[in-house]
Amino acid sequence: MNLVELQNVSLAYGRMEVIKNLSLHLAEGEILGLFGHNGAGKTSTMKMILGLLAPGSGHVQVFGNTPDHTEVRKRLGYLPENVMFYPQLSGEETLTYFARLKGAANHQVGELLEKVGLTHAAKRKVKTYSKGMRQRLGLAQALLANPRLLLLDEPTVGLDPVATQELYQFLNELRQNGTGIILCSHVLPGVEPYISRAAILAGGQLQAVGTLSELRRQVALPTRIRLGSLPEPEHWRARLSGLGFDSRCIGRDALEVLTHNGAHRELLNTLINSSEAADLEVSPPSLDDLYRHFAVVPAPEKSQ
Ligand SMILES: Nc1ncnc2c1ncn2[C@@H]1O[C@H](COP(=O)(O)OP(=O)(O)OP(=O)(O)O)[C@@H](O)[C@H]1O
Numbered sequence: 001m002n003l004v005e006l007q008n009v010s011l012a013y014g015r016m017e018v019i020k021n022l023s024l025h026l027a028e029g030e031i032l033g034l035f036g037h038n039g040a041g042k043t044s045t046m047k048m049i050l051g052l053l054a055p056g057s058g059h060v061q062v063f064g065n066t067p068d069h070t071e072v073r074k075r076l077g078y079l080p081e082n083v084m085f086y087p088q089l090s091g092e093e094t095l096t097y098f099a100r101l102k103g104a105a106n107h108q109v110g111e112l113l114e115k116v117g118l119t120h121a122a123k124r125k126v127k128t129y130s131k132g133m134r135q136r137l138g139l140a141q142a143l144l145a146n147p148r149l150l151l152l153d154e155p156t157v158g159l160d161p162v163a164t165q166e167l168y169q170f171l172n173e174l175r176q177n178g179t180g181i182i183l184c185s186h187v188l189p190g191v192e193p194y195i196s197r198a199a200i201l202a203g204g205q206l207q208a209v210g211t212l213s214e215l216r217r218q219v220a221l222p223t224r225i226r227l228g229s230l231p232e233p234e235h236w237r238a239r240l241s242g243l244g245f246d247s248r249c250i251g252r253d254a255l256e257v258l259t260h261n262g263a264h265r266e267l268l269n270t271l272i273n274s275s276e277a278a279d280l281e282v283s284p285p286s287l288d289d290l291y292r293h294f295a296v297v298p299a300p301e302k303s304q
Contacts, residue, residue: 087127
């Protein structure tokens with residue numbers, strides 16, 4: 001059974017339709033990256049899964065039930081885009097409060113504070129927390145009661161690079177234990193290795209969904225080859241041009257070549273057999289490249 005199932009869902013605020021005929025699912029043990037421009041409809045989609053907004057048409061099911069079902073709420077964790085807490089409560093009091101609301105065991109409070117690296121600040125009032133600390137507390141709150149489904153809206157906002165990587169590794173562990181995760185982020189490179197599938201929204205419509213390999217097969221985007229540590233980049237540029245490859249200089253001693261239709265294999269053969277073999281980096285189209293290709297906003301609906 002899918003943890004989340006959206007079938008032909010549409011949603012309007014007043015007369016403005018912001019989600020159009022959206023069908024999407026999330027299986028157990030999957031991390032689905034939900035991507036799109038500002039105003040694409042990511043948060044609205046999450047709110048429908050949470051039962052905070054009802055679709056105008058179509059169906060939303062969570063664990064096979066309607067989202068407002070009490071059992072659904074108990075097994076769901078949510079980190080909103082803007083985390084808000086009572087400023088006068090300490091981190092520990094905040095988490096204890098949410099633990100009571102969610103029926104989570106008390107020992108989870110200390111464990112989760114430890115997990116998100118806030119033990120040292122547990123007794124401090126939340127109003128003295130930095131942005132990243134509030135975000136960590138928000139994550140701890142979302143993880144109370146061991147949810148089977150996690151909805152994370154921009155979870156890495158305010159986190160430093162190490163904390164961001166730790167968060168993704170932790171989400172990966174949860175995924176391996178069967179938790180399903182939907183996460184929205186505008187920072188694509190960091191999340192790329194961790195998502196099972198990407199769903200790309202633009203103007204409230206699903207433009208593409210699939211694993212990165214599936215999305216790559218749908219479009220003919222170039223493979224990037226970067227040649228570094230070249231003693232004479234201009235010499236190499238001319239040589240590559242003779243072989244029919246356009247390249248551009250990157251910094252003092254590197255070149256980048258964009259190859260199409262599998263031509264990177266031919267180029268790699270040539271380069272590997274060269275006596276001056278340089279540092280080589282081969283990159284298939286990235287999540288960022290795919291996003292730029294698919295997230296095309298219909299003109300009248302551009303970013304709000
Ligand atoms: N309460 C509301 N009332 C009216 N319109 C709204 C409301 N909330 C969102 N919208 C509109 O719905 C559309 C989708 O907004 P939503 O917040 O879902 O986008 P998003 O993809 O999460 O954007 P962002 O990346 O900026 O967070 C936007 O056009 C937005 O202006």
